[in-house]
Amino acid sequence: MKLDKQFSEIYSLIVSARERAFHAVNTELIGLYWKIGEYISKRVDSSEWGKGIVENLAGYLNRQEPDLKGFSSRNLWRMKQFFETYNGYPNLSPLVTQLSWTNNLILLSRPKTPEEREFYLKLAIKENYSKRELERQINAFTYERSLKNSKLSPVVREIHPALKQHFRDTYVLDFLNLSEGHNEKDLQKAIIQNLKQFILEFGKDFAFVGNEYRIQVGNSDFFIDLLFYHRELQCLVAFELKIDKFQPEFLGKMNFYLEALDRDVKKDHENPSVGIILCKDKDHEVVEYALSRTLSPTMVAAYHTKLIEKSKLEAKLHELFENLPNRPDDEI
Numbered sequence: 001m002k003l004d005k006q007f008s009e010i011y012s013l014i015v016s017a018r019e020r021a022f023h024a025v026n027t028e029l030i031g032l033y034w035k036i037g038e039y040i041s042k043r044v045d046s047s048e049w050g051k052g053i054v055e056n057l058a059g060y061l062n063r064q065e066p067d068l069k070g071f072s073s074r075n076l077w078r079m080k081q082f083f084e085t086y087n088g089y090p091n092l093s094p095l096v097t098q099l100s101w102t103n104n105l106i107l108l109s110r111p112k113t114p115e116e117r118e119f120y121l122k123l124a125i126k127e128n129y130s131k132r133e134l135e136r137q138i139n140a141f142t143y144e145r146s147l148k149n150s151k152l153s154p155v156v157r158e159i160h161p162a163l164k165q166h167f168r169d170t171y172v173l174d175f176l177n178l179s180e181g182h183n184e185k186d187l188q189k190a191i192i193q194n195l196k197q198f199i200l201e202f203g204k205d206f207a208f209v210g211n212e213y214r215i216q217v218g219n220s221d222f223f224i225d226l227l228f229y230h231r232e233l234q235c236l237v238a239f240e241l242k243i244d245k246f247q248p249e250f251l252g253k254m255n256f257y258l259e260a261l262d263r264d265v266k267k268d269h270e271n272p273s274v275g276i277i278l279c280k281d282k283d284h285e286v287v288e289y290a291l292s293r294t295l296s297p298t299m300v301a302a303y304h305t306k307l308i309e310k311s312k313l314e315a316k317l318h319e320l321f322e323n324l325p326n327r328p329d330d331e332i
Helices: 002-045 051-064 073-086 101-109 114-127 131-139 142-146 154-159 184-193 195-202 250-264 284-292 310-323
Strands: 170-172 206-217 220-230 235-241 274-279 298-304
Touching: 002 051, 002 073, 002 101, 051 073, 073 101, 101 114, 101 131, 114 131, 114 142, 131 142, 142 170, 170 195, 184 195, 184 206, 184 220, 184 235, 195 206, 206 235, 206 250, 220 250, 235 250, 250 274, 250 298, 284 298
Parallel strands: 170 298, 235 274, 274 298
Antiparallel strands: 206 220, 220 235
């Protein structure tokens, strides 16, 4: 066993070195594409180069090194677009080297506004998304959903001021493949069976602790639907799953769970536990009333079992912004 531990430490060194090497190579490659894009852009802008010359350049590079990949005329034009897209954004241009060229191409073509592109760029870096994961976030309209502020109780805003940067108002759980008539046990079971995708939807800082997590108070046992640990927030996160619309009385049960976690499970160096009541639907005004005076560090989020139609999401956003009270953002 002692040797196994030592061997695993050596393997960890190899993996770390490999990852550093990959990131170094990727940084150099993206930097090269930026410089080529800049060169082509300046020549085209000065009318010195046209489409035919870029095609000739691609042919020249192929003749110089027939095995050289990634320098077709189409890709050369993409390098030009890449440079021109980020050249006016000095706060973003250093970030693009942290993504693969494939993910950079997705962010060139899919987002419709600079704000949306910046959102996905930072999210992809933070969560270290693969191509497939990034495309799913865009297909699920994560940017549009992030525009809806999650309702947070005053206590949550006090003890976890960064919380709203990590959680959204609505989550899309289409990967669970649940039927319309599913119950709470079905929901919990499907989440456990698709835990990787669930964590990707909520954020990779989540670490799974357990389902039906038992807490004992007095002579009675109670069970939390799902329990996670959030690495950045350094706190336990309890999930209560509801297949119905949010009701104010849901908060009482969650308050009890969080008190038990903080008294009996939380470690001294950890922050107070947070609760998430994940409901099939919710009335934003009811949620705001319910959370306005509670001492519970709880938030309420809705889930969808199918991808949201963009037109419906935009209509909901418009309705939400129309009905927002006239007060600072952090008080919503």
